[in-house]
Amino acid sequence: MIELDCLGQKCPLPVIRLAQTIGRVEVGGIVRVLADDPAAANDIPAWCRMKKQEYVGSPSPNAFEVRRLS
């Protein structure tokens, strides 16, 4: 699992970092994004839907997990 520390970064930066990083995990692998911008909780699941990746959930506040599907 890759963890991306995007705390303090404004949207869309956490989503951009996620998009740049997802190719570095294997298909089935997970990227965890740490982000405290209020838009992240909405935009990370929306990104997963648009880019056909799986939004796994938020294991703790300001943390969001995404599984690479393709």
Added chain:
Amino acid sequence: MEFTGDPAGPAAYLDAATASPLHPVAREALLAALADGWADPARLYSAGRRAQQLSDAARAAFAEAFAVRPDEVSFWPSGTAAAQAAVLGGLTGRARQGDTLVHSAIEHSAVLHAAARGRATEVGVDRLGRLDLDAWDRAVSAPGVALASLISASHEVGTIQPVAAAAGYCSEAGVPLFVDAAQTVGRADVPPGWSLLSASAHKWGGPPGVGVLVVRKGVRWISPYPQDDLYRPGQPGSVDLPAVVAAAASLRAVQAEARTESVRLSALVDRIREQVPALVPDVEVVGDPAQRLPHLVTFSCLYVDGEALLHALDRAGFAVSSGSSCTASTLRPSHVLEAMGVLSHGNVRVSLHRGTTEADVDRFLAVLPGLVEAIRKEAGM
């Protein structure tokens, strides 16, 4: 001369959902009423009587436009003030029956701020921004509900709400329904069944600073504000009568044009809805593609800072608005986009009016892809 590649064209104002440019009929009526309607209509001299005649005529025009009685119409300093008076006055009037406001998750923030004063139940929407009617039915049927509030169509994404069905559930539950019709009045018909309705003149091409509230007979409404000597619902103190007269005259004019304008603008919106995803990769056009306002379209571009896109469009001569957090005074993403679960960054709302031409839309579609590409490139995408 440097070649920029941008097609030249006049600046295009594409933010009618915030404020429409003044309709020529409004301008004419405003000037006439400034000359003849400045006096206090309550006074017993000829200047006052002339003002009273203008006031009565404006009220009668609104009553006809909304198919209600003239004494059910009141004037407020803005659409926000009218909506908040509807919510607070409607709640106060039903205090014996309950204290809870049921509202959709996509109400205008004016209503949400009024809702935050007391108890409230929020009802969600789906991905297209359509009210969850089953949840609405359950919410309005619960004990202790004083009032329900539903926006006629989303001001941010354009999705038309099922007002008639929602009104039916309210009627079964004996709960009055307030409809914030700011985006619909002057463009389309508002379905019947509501008890209170508000509108805002500058959304249809009237002057800014005029809100209209309709409270149907038999609906208990108690002013949330200290009142003056007049017994009717309305703002304390004098209304801006010349602006009210201009609002009434322009509403009549836009209603007469509404059918043809709606067809014309809806075709332009369809073009934007189809072309933006074809011209710009990674874009989500949001809102209901069919059950929507004729003049409004919203889309979100992945990896794009909404504020940067607004400034870039402004430099290219386009005025639009955005629900992205970076463009909001609260620095939070739009509650409407959040409620729908759609992308909130890189968000653009385009809203058209009677002055919008096909050439404006074509130029917007020609300019947009390059601007989005440049912002993405700068961000490393």
